Amino acid sequence: MINGKKTLALLVLILLAACQTQKKKEPVPIPSPNIVLFFVDDMGWQDTSVPFWDKKTPFNQRYITPNMERLAKDGMKFTQAYSTAVCSPTRVSLMTGMNAARHRVTNWTLKKDVLKPMEVNHKTLDFPMWNVNGMSPVEGDDRAVHATPLPQVLKDAGYFTIHSGKAHFGAIGTPGEAPLKLGFDINIAGHAAGAPESYYGLQNFGNGKEGKEIWAVPGLEQYHGKDIYLTEAITQEALKSLDEAVAKEQPFFLYMAHYAVHTPIMGDDRFLQKYLEKELDITEAKYASMIEGMDKSLGDIMDYLEEKNLDENTIILFMSDNGGLSAVARGGERHTHNKPLASGKGSAYEGGIREPMLVKWPGAVEPNSTNEGYLIIEDFYPTILEMAGVQNPKLAQVVDGKSFVPLLTEKETNTSDRPLFWHYPNEWGPDGPGVGASSTVRKGDWKLIYFHEDQRIELFNLKTDIGETKNVSSEHPEIVGELSKILSDHLRNVNAQMPSYKNTGEAVPYPDQISL
Numbered sequence: 001m002i003n004g005k006k007t008l009a010l011l012v013l014i015l016l017a018a019c020q021t022q023k024k025k026e027p028v029p030i031p032s033p034n035i036v037l038f039f040v041d042d043m044g045w046q047d048t049s050v051p052f053w054d055k056k057t058p059f060n061q062r063y064i065t066p067n068m069e070r071l072a073k074d075g076m077k078f079t080q081a082y083s084t085a086v087c088s089p090t091r092v093s094l095m096t097g098m099n100a101a102r103h104r105v106t107n108w109t110l111k112k113d114v115l116k117p118m119e120v121n122h123k124t125l126d127f128p129m130w131n132v133n134g135m136s137p138v139e140g141d142d143r144a145v146h147a148t149p150l151p152q153v154l155k156d157a158g159y160f161t162i163h164s165g166k167a168h169f170g171a172i173g174t175p176g177e178a179p180l181k182l183g184f185d186i187n188i189a190g191h192a193a194g195a196p197e198s199y200y201g202l203q204n205f206g207n208g209k210e211g212k213e214i215w216a217v218p219g220l221e222q223y224h225g226k227d228i229y230l231t232e233a234i235t236q237e238a239l240k241s242l243d244e245a246v247a248k249e250q251p252f253f254l255y256m257a258h259y260a261v262h263t264p265i266m267g268d269d270r271f272l273q274k275y276l277e278k279e280l281d282i283t284e285a286k287y288a289s290m291i292e293g294m295d296k297s298l299g300d301i302m303d304y305l306e307e308k309n310l311d312e313n314t315i316i317l318f319m320s321d322n323g324g325l326s327a328v329a330r331g332g333e334r335h336t337h338n339k340p341l342a343s344g345k346g347s348a349y350e351g352g353i354r355e356p357m358l359v360k361w362p363g364a365v366e367p368n369s370t371n372e373g374y375l376i377i378e379d380f381y382p383t384i385l386e387m388a389g390v391q392n393p394k395l396a397q398v399v400d401g402k403s404f405v406p407l408l409t410e411k412e413t414n415t416s417d418r419p420l421f422w423h424y425p426n427e428w429g430p431d432g433p434g435v436g437a438s439s440t441v442r443k444g445d446w447k448l449i450y451f452h453e454d455q456r457i458e459l460f461n462l463k464t465d466i467g468e469t470k471n472v473s474s475e476h477p478e479i480v481g482e483l484s485k486i487l488s489d490h491l492r493n494v495n496a497q498m499p500s501y502k503n504t505g506e507a508v509p510y511p512d513q514i515s516l
């Protein structure tokens with residue numbers, strides 16, 4: 001009997017110990033994914049060997065981008081991804097999640113507190129004082145949009161945040177010009193200007209050139225006087241910063257924002273000769289070499305991740321800030337460099353806003369897949385936060401973007417009920433098809449553009465007319481009416497700025513206020 005009691009007591013003790021062991025066992029935390037946002041400047045939808053249409057084109061056959069092909073094979077290709085038509089509006093939307101009509105950084109930034117000369121000197125329109133100073137993490141900055149920047153939210157969530165390359169978030173002398181004030185732990189070569197004075201280390205990237213101080217690329221002194229291309233230099237520095245993140249055992253966010261392929265068009269000698277041998281126009285050969293140099297940078301980053309065994313826990317997003325340049329500085333015929341898309345950078349037509357976009361997310365995204373759904377640049381903000389597992393962050397701004405994680409995981413396949421909006425109450429400078437002050441909406445296959453100067457409305461069906469060759473507004477007045485109201489309601493809801501006419505002083509009406 002005594003032995004029986006001892007046995008029972010022993011069993012009770014074993015069970016209690018087992019229960020305590022189970023209570024102490026904590027769930028293994030899932031590591032936060034590393035995130036690389038590879039952002040290219042002025043890269044058009046066709047500036048790659050990866051076709052983003054239903055067929056390969058002569059442009060796809062011209063360019064050599066094996067690492068984009070590699071990324072497309074590993075991830076998902078988006079055929080209808082959109083930015084804005086010029087750079088700063090896109091970059092502010094990316095960093096805030098706000099539509100350009102709301103954040104009012106509707107043109108490219110540089111000098112503090114002043115409109116662009118081409119805006120001041122416009123013949124028929126007076127332009128509003130938009131947020132010429134860009135974005136600011138500080139409330140109350142004049143002519144700047146106050147917002148909680150994406151890298152700051154990620155940093156607060158434990159990420160090591162790296163900026164490498166072009167910033168162009170705010171004007172000279174404002175908080176927005178400095179990536180370190182926007183939540184980045186590291187800033188490599190980023191400042192207020194949106195283009196480099198030189199891509200060549202042998203020219204010190206423009207430093208020391210009298211009168212060009214604004215455009216000189218900062219912070220790369222160790223490469224001055226060396227035979228190295230800017231794309232390569234900032235990539236090498238980015239990889240060094242990744243070493244630092246790995247040593248800290250922190251998840252990292254690398255914003256790899258290339259100056260390429262923005263002007264000045266300066267050939268990357270590592271790749272130039274092959275394009276000259278193709279008998280391309282000299283300017284176009286240089287441009288193609290810049291694209292291939294950008295692609296090498298992508299490959300170097302992918303190689304690094306694989307060598308460090310980081311690739312399976314790293315998301316890579318590839319995107320461009322606006323359509324390919326075609327109005328100026330290129331070789332060959334103007335406004336044709338993005339065919340079959342119409343026009344190029346600065347234009348409301350597809351050539352100015354539709355971008356090459358790729359996403360690799362191991363374990364979540366089907367490799368070698370294609371997505372025909374559409375999305376816009378402000379969607380990257382909530383998407384990246386969702387990818388990072390950041391929930392309900394405290395933000396200073398209203399976020400217009402919508403996460404495209406459901407598109408990536410194919411839980412959502414149809415985006416046609418959602419309208420996308422563009423608003424450009426400004427003057428870019430160069431002329432061309434679709435260039436000028438305008439407001440635009442896309443819903444489903446239909447796209448409506450409202451040009452402010454002459455109150456002209458154009459309507460296109462992008463499914464049947466990707467090149468926007470036929471304005472069908474007169475044939476579909478009911479669709480014009482519907483989209484005009486959707487666009488006007490959006491502009492009213494965000495209190496969008498509109499130009500006014502110099503001869504009357506009256507504001508440009510909303511599209512639903514004009515007689516068709």
